[in-house]
Amino acid sequence: MYLFGASGHSKVVIDAIQSSTDYDIETIFDDNPKSDFMAGIPIVKANGDIIKNLKDFIITIGNNPLRKKIVKNLNTNYLTVIHSKAIVSKTVEIGVGTVVLAGSIINTDAIIGAHCIVNSGVVIEHDCEIDNYVHVSPNASLAGNVRVGEGTHIGIGSTIIQGIKIGKWVMVGAGTVIIKDVPDYAVVVGNPGKIIKYNAIDWDV
Numbered sequence: 001m002y003l004f005g006a007s008g009h010s011k012v013v014i015d016a017i018q019s020s021t022d023y024d025i026e027t028i029f030d031d032n033p034k035s036d037f038m039a040g041i042p043i044v045k046a047n048g049d050i051i052k053n054l055k056d057f058i059i060t061i062g063n064n065p066l067r068k069k070i071v072k073n074l075n076t077n078y079l080t081v082i083h084s085k086a087i088v089s090k091t092v093e094i095g096v097g098t099v100v101l102a103g104s105i106i107n108t109d110a111i112i113g114a115h116c117i118v119n120s121g122v123v124i125e126h127d128c129e130i131d132n133y134v135h136v137s138p139n140a141s142l143a144g145n146v147r148v149g150e151g152t153h154i155g156i157g158s159t160i161i162q163g164i165k166i167g168k169w170v171m172v173g174a175g176t177v178i179i180k181d182v183p184d185y186a187v188v189v190g191n192p193g194k195i196i197k198y199n200a201i202d203w204d205v
Contacts, residue, residue, distance in 0.1 A: 001079060002054055004070060005061035006030040006043045012120070013060045013099050014039050016083035023056070023079070051076070059097060059115060064151045064169075068133045071097065071115055078115070086118075095132065113150075131168065149184065169199060 001023045003010055010028060017023060028038055029046040036043055044050075055077040061067045071078075078097035082088055085102045092106050095114030100106065103121040110124050113132035118124065123141040130136070130148045137156040142148070146160050149168030160166070160178040170182050173189035182188055185199045 001056040001058065002026055002051075003028045003041075003058055003060045004030070004046065004051075004074065005059060006033055006035070006038055007061060009062040009117070010038060010060040012101055013058060013081060014041070016081050016099060016101055017058075019084040019102075020082055028060070057097075058099065060099075062117065062135060064133045064135055064153055067115055068151065107144075119156075125162075137174070171199065 003013065003025060006028045014025060017025060025041050028041050028043045029051060030043055031046050033043045033045055051074060056079055057076050058079055058081060059067050059070050080094055080096055080098050082100040083102040086100045086104045088100060088106045089108045091108050092110045094112045097115035098112055100118040101120045104118050106112065106118065106124045108126045110126065110128045112118065112130045113134065115133050116130055117135040119136060119138045121139045122136045125142060125144040127144050128142050128146045131150040133151045134148050136154045139156060140154045140158040142160045143162035145163045147165040149166060151168055152166055152170040154172045155174040155176060157175045158172050164178055164181055166182045167184035169185050171187045172178065176189050176193045177191040178188065178193045186195045187197045187199065188195055
């Protein structure tokens with residue numbers, strides 16, 4: 001298999017792949033490589049002519065809009081990676097390209113979209129629905145029946161109470177406590193969470 005993006009996030013995805021699959025990671029592609037190897041895997045400058053003939057990718061970029069842009073431009077087969085030390089209910093649905101990292105718990109009947117990042121130590125409770133390109137940062141907790149729209153970034157250590165709906169391309173600050181619904185494009189911080197601004201650019205790439 002192949003990775004696209006040679007970042008710190010790539011390192012933890014490599015760990016997840018090596019913990020839970022028999023895949024060999026052949027190459028890490030990057031638009032601007034800063035080294036030649038990561039974890040013994042060669043890093044190669046991205047070349048569209050080479051990549052278009054390859055299959056079995058994971059996009060290892062934490063930036064949600066950029067991850068979506070690359071997926072739209074890279075027509076290939078995507079895999080799903082779940083770390084061996086994650087706990088995922090048998091009734092959970094997980095989309096292609098999504099990575100679930102160590103220590104995460106995803107409970108009964110949750111639905112996780114495509115190309116999401118469920119980072120280390122995340123708790124996603126029963127019946128949650130997470131749309132495509134969402135990044136849930138380490139140690140964030142989502143209670144039951146939470147809905148999260150496309151491209152939203154849930155900050156590290158955030159807490160979202162049950163039944164909340166969070167719009168698309170929202171940014172939830174680190175440690176924020178969400179106790180009421182959040183509209184599209186909002187930036188929310190604090191305890192309880194308050195909207196401090198809206199994203200000024202169109203994240204909906």
